[in-house]
Amino acid sequence: MSDHLDPAVLTAALEDVHRAGVPGLFAEVRDGDQVWSAAAGVADVATGRPVTADMRHRVGSITKTFTAAAVLQQVEKGRIGLDTPIGRYLPSLVPGERGEAITVRMLINHTSGLAEYLPYAYPSLKAFPVLADTGPQSLDDHRFTRFQSTELIGMGVGAPAVGAPGGTPGVYSNTNYLLLCELLEQVTSTTAEQYITRNVIERAGLRNTELPTGPDIDGPHSRLYEAWFGMIDPPRDYSVYDMSWVGPSASLISTVHDLNRFFGMLLAGEIVSPSSxxxxRRTVPVVSQEGRVIEYGLGLHPMEVPGRPTFWGHGGTVWGGGALSMIRADGERQMSVAVNTQRWNKLDSSGTPQPHAIDAALAALYRVAMYGG
Known part of the structure; x- marks a missing residue:
């Protein structure tokens, strides 16, 4: 194969990320029937306990692909219309003209114009994304806060709009996906967590993937170290955390093996139909939470390098951790990578994150994982 797996090159790239400053990370790369998995660094900086490639991990907004797939299953059954206004389903949550203007599709691809609720739920992040004026205090204040989904949605819907419904570029917002979870509950008469578990997670045969009900990660896992742009020094462990602040839009716990299995089945048409x-994979421009304009579809986004095959997948972050899972359009090559730290970039005087050696090392790992040596 032109982009075969080279274990030595992959292992070296993984270890380079650890040396650049990530306490621990682990990955699985697949090329046809070939599989490489490995880990580098520690799961606990205090004890030196090593990370392993089979650890369970909070994967953040990779959850959105699972949620989008669940909604599309209901579209296939005729219970949800992609281009039906959300106000027809949830008039009390998105009332009036906005409810009639914002469609289900706009929620899934982040073109609804609804604001992110996060700065309103976490007061010390009030200036987000003006990072220089934020602080990490709310992360501790809300470690065990049990948020209600409708409360968070109210914050996002009640905030000033960030765009016109359907306008591009859209703006990435967790408010959209909490609404999709409420929509799933409305049309399936069960919770979004239960529906996604039965019809996406179990359908894909994922044995180490779950939407948590409490603040702990069950099974072997790493601690998660949040740096908040150098304002938490040394980075603090947030691995025990009530994930109701994102709910079924970003709280999934999984493994790199399960993520690769899920995306492989998704692109093979085994989770949703080929038409779904x-x-x-129909994309529009969307402003990411990092402030970059990316192409975004319905819970999927492409990663493209000129002259190289396109990959599809999703990334995610939580307090202290992150993950990225991508699969080549033909389904033959896959990568899933998890790291146990987050927001390592320090800020300049204007609040702009500065380049860090971790960024370059991760980019090199992704290149080797997706395109070979």
Missing amino acids: LAEM
């Missing part, structure tokens, strides 16, 4: 998958 085609809808998922």
Whole structure:
């Protein structure tokens, strides 16, 4: 194969990320029937306990692909219309003209114009994304806060709009996906967590993937070290955390093996129909939470390098951790990577994150994982 797996090159790239400053990370790369998995660094900086490639991990907004797939299953059954206004389903949550203007599709691809609720739920992040004026205090204040989804949605819907419904570029917002979870509950008469578990997680045969009900990660896992742009020094462990602040839009716990299995089945048409998958890969420009304009579909986004095959997948972050899972368009090559620290970039005087050696090392790992040596 032109982009075969080279264990020595992959292992060296993984270890380079650890040397650049990530306490621990682990990955699985697949090329056809070939599989490489490895880990580098520690799961606990105090004890030196090593990370292993089979650890369970909070994967953040990779959850959105699971949620989008669940919604599209209901579209296929005729219970949800992709281009039906959300106000027809949830008039009390998105009332009036906005409810009639914002469609289900706009929620899934972040073109609804609804604001992110996070700065309103976490007061010390009030200036987010003006990072220089934020602080990490709310992360501790809300470690065990049990948020209600409708409360968070109210914050996002009640905030000033960030764009017109359907306008591009859209703006990435967790408010959209909490609404999709409420929509799932409305049309399935069960909770979003239960529906996604039965019809996406179990359908894909994922044995180490779950939407948590408490603040702990069950099974072997790493601690998660949040730096908040150098304002938490040394980075603090947030691995025990009530994830109701994102709910079924970003709280998934999984493994790199399970993530690769899920995305492989998704692109093979085994989770949603081929026509639904085609809808998922119809993209629009969206401003990411990092402030970059990316192409975004229905819970999927592409990663493209000129002259190279396109990959599809999703990334995610939580307090202290992150993950990225991508699969080549033909389904033959896959990578899932998890790291146990987050927001390592320090800020300049204007609040702009500065380059860090971790960024370059991760980019090199992704290149080797996706395109070979």
